[in-house]
Amino acid sequence: xxxxxxxxxxxxxxxxxDARQPGPAADAAxxxxxxxIRSLCDRRFGVGGDGVIVALPPQAEAEVRMRIFNADGSxxxxxxxxxxxxxxxxxxxxxxxxxxQWRVETxxxxxxxxxxxxxxxxxxxxxxxxxxETVPTTLSCGEAGLPQGTLNIDGEELSxxxxxxxxxxxxxxxxxxxxxxxxxxxxALEAHPAFPxxxxxxxxxxxxxxxxxxxxxERGAGPTLACGTGACATLVACHSLGxxxxxxxxxxxxxxxxxxxxGDPQHSVWMSGPAxxxxxxxxxxxxxxxxxxxLEPAADPQPSAEVSSQTVDCATVCISGxxxxxxxxxxxxxxxxxxxxxxxxxxxxxxxxxxSLEARTRARIARGL
Numbered sequence: 329x330x331x332x333x334x335x336x337x338x339x340x341x342x343x344x345x346d347a348r349q350p351g352p353a354a355d356a357a358x359x360x361x362x363x364x365i366r367s368l369c370d371r372r373f374g375v376g377g378d379g380v381i382v383a384l385p386p387q388a389e390a391e392v393r394m395r396i397f398n399a400d401g402s403x404x405x406x407x408x409x410x411x412x413x414x415x416x417x418x419x420x421x422x423x424x425x426x427x428x429q430w431r432v433e434t435x436x437x438x439x440x441x442x443x444x445x446x447x448x449x450x451x452x453x454x455x456x457x458x459x460x461e462t463v464p465t466t467l468s469c470g471e472a473g474l475p476q477g478t479l480n481i482d483g484e485e486l487s488x489x490x491x492x493x494x495x496x497x498x499x500x501x502x503x504x505x506x507x508x509x510x511x512x513x514x515x516a517l518e519a520h521p522a523f524p525x526x527x528x529x530x531x532x533x534x535x536x537x538x539x540x541x542x543x544x545x546e547r548g549a550g551p552t553l554a555c556g557t558g559a560c561a562t563l564v565a566c567h568s569l570g571x572x573x574x575x576x577x578x579x580x581x582x583x584x585x586x587x588x589x590x591g592d593p594q595h596s597v598w599m600s601g602p603a604x605x606x607x608x609x610x611x612x613x614x615x616x617x618x619x620x621x622x623l624e625p626a627a628d629p630q631p632s633a634e635v636s637s638q639t640v641d642c643a644t645v646c647i648s649g650x651x652x653x654x655x656x657x658x659x660x661x662x663x664x665x666x667x668x669x670x671x672x673x674x675x676x677x678x679x680x681x682x683x684s685l686e687a688r689t690r691a692r693i694a695r696g697l
Contacts, residue, residue, distance in 0.1 A: 330345065330353070330356040330357075330368075330610070330611040330616060331345075331346075331352075331353055331356075331608075331609075331610050331611075332344060332345050332375070332608070332609060332610070332611065333346075333417055333420075333421075333605065333606075333607070333608045333609075334375065334377065334605075334606040334607050334608070334609070335413035335416060335417055335603055335604065335605055335606060336413065336603070336604055336606055337409035337410070337412045337413050337554060337556065337582075337601060337602060337603040337604075338409060338553055338554035338580055338582030338583040338584075338585070338601060338602065339552075339553030339554055339581070339582030339583070340378050340407075340409035340410070340413075340552055340553055340554040340555065340556075340582060341376070341377045341378055341606065342377055342378060342379050342380065342381045342396075342409075342410055342413050343368055343369070343375055343377045343379075343380045343381070344381050344383070344413065344414065344417045345357050345380065345381070345382045345383065346383050346417075346421060347382050347383060347384050348383050348384065348385055348392060354384075356616075357382045357384070360380065360382070360397070361401070362397075362400075362401025362402070363401065363617070364616065364617060365379075365380050365397045365398075365399070365400075365401045366399065366400060366401050367615060367617065368380060368611065368615070369399035374615060375609065375611070375615075377399065378398070378399055378546075378549050378552055379396055379397055379398050379399055379407070379410065379549065380396070380397045381394060381395070381396045381397075381407075381410050381413065381414055381417075382394070382395045382396075382397075383414060383417070383418065386433050387433060388433060389431070390431040390432060390433040390438060391430050391431050391432070392414075392418065392430060392431075392432055392433070393432070393433040393434075394410070394411060394414055394432050394433065394434050394439075395435075396410050396434075398546070398547070398548030398549045399548070399549050400548045400549065402547075402548040403435070404435075404495050404547065404548060405434065405435040405436040405494045405495040406434050406435065406436035406439065406493065406494040406495050406557055407495075407555075407556065407557060408451065408453065408493070408555065408556015408557040408558070408559065408560060408585075408599055409554050409555065409556040409601075409603070410556070411432060411434070411439055411441055411451060411556070412441060412449040412451060412556065412599075412601060412602070412603040413603045414430075414432065414441070415430055415432075415441035415442075415443060415449045415451075415603065416443070416449060416603035416604065416605065417603075417605075418430060419443050420605060424443065425443070426443050426444060426445045426447075427442070427443065427445075428442070428443045429441065429442035429443070430442075434494065435494070436454070436493070436494020436495060437454055437494060438454075439451060439452065439453065439454065439494075440452045444600070447602070448600055448601060448602050448603075449600070449601065449602070449603050450598065450599070450600045451556075451598070451599045451600070452596045452598060453493060453556075453557070453560050453596060453597045453598065453599050454493075454494065454596055454597070455593060455594055455595060455596055455597070456491050456492065456493060456560070456561065456564045456589070456593065456597055457491065457492025457493070457494070458473060458474045458475075458491065458492070458564075458568075458593050459475075460475045460490070462492050463475060463490045463491065463492040463496050463497075463523075463527075464492070464496060464523070464524055464525055465490040465496065465498075465522055465523050465524075465527070466521070466522045466523075466524070467488070467490050467522055470489075472489070472568045472569050472570075473568055473593070474489055474490065474491060474564070474565065474568050475489065475490040475491075476488070476489050476490075477522070479517070479520060479522060481513055481516045481517065481520075482512070482516065484513075486500050486513075486517075487500070487501070488500050488517075489501075489565040489568070489569060490522075490523075490527070490565075491561035491562075491564045491565050492561075493557040493558075493560050493561050493564075493597070494557065495528065495547070495557055496523055496525055496526070496527040496528065496547075497527060497528045497529075497530060497557065497558055497561035497562075497565075498517055498520075498523065498527045498528070498529055498530070499530050499532060499561060499562050499565035499566070500517075500529075500530065500531050500532070501532055501533070501534065501565075501566065501569070501571060502531050502532070502533055503533065504533070505531060505532070505533040505541055505542070505543060508531045508543060510531065510543055510545055510551055511551070513529070513531075513545075514529050514545025514550070514551065515545070515550075517529045517545070518545060518547055526547045526548075527547060528544070528545070528546050528547045528555060528557070528558050528561075529544070529545035529546075529547075530542050530543070530544055530545075530555070530558045530561065530562050531543045532562050532565075532566060534566060534571045534572055537571075537572050537573040537576070538572070538573050538575065538576045538577060539576060539577050539579070540562060540563065540566060540572060540576050540577070540578045540579065541578075541579040541580075542558070542559070542562050542578060542579070542580060543580075543581065544558050544580060544581070546558070552582075553580065553581045553582030553583075554580040554581065554582040554583065554585070555580070556585065556599055556601065559578040559580060559585045559587050559599065560587055560589075560597040560599055562578060562587075563576055563578060563587040563588075563589060563597070564589055564597060567589060567591060568591070574588060574589060574590050574591060575587070575588035575589075576588075583601075583602070584601070585599055585600065585601040586599070586600040586601065587599055587600075
């Protein structure tokens, strides 16, 4: 069974799982697979979402580690909207107020979001990656100080610029955003050979030096209402090309973000925007894909001395399935969770989840956030 909360940032929505402490939630998070993620994110047959975000214990000098999975089960390096949702989720879960900030480990490095007085989240997104090999892209660095070039898509020549924000982005300035055929151009650019790790795709129209409007095709997710790292990459590209100011309102289909960067390649990009709770819930065994026979309590494992002497981060190495099924280090915790399922009725489990979720909801209301 998987307990989750759903959060959204400008319509970019995620299922949040708190696996910071040992227990059933951590065990369930360790059992996430691409197939389960796709089922959870299905908007007709599952919960629905652009991705799943798991809060985990840190591995280095940070407070929490974030893993994010796209709706197709792939794992990107970072997500700007996602980390704002994570910060709001952590604040709601732990009772934190304005001014609280978190040092968050991501595959893109250390990211620091902060809760503001108005309930929005301001995030130090780190410095942009402007060298071709760090984006990564085969485009050569141009006069503007970032990778640039012309790509041919179905006979159409597109002038593009590439920026890395811990994940790859391609930005295409246009004069008429409404005329862009996103469903045709988005997937072609995402998988273009110029981007060996694939890329997020952003078309942008400059309305004024401090006002950009853009459309998003996210790698692994398709068209989405918002992309925080994409908004950052878009401002960096447009400012480098001389198209906009150092700070601008970046208007996405789901709403606006404020992005600021002073033009120094060594300095951070700053993102400010909302993140809001939607609902809390619990996944049923059927959606989770647990056969009835697996709900029987398992015997306590007897791991070998070799296995016992080694630490296995199940949430990292077992994402596609247990790598040590005969001596799983998480088997004891999983056995406890399955035993709870076996001895508890569905009504009792729902009541248990509801009590926890109601307490979190009351805490949100009490803080007026």
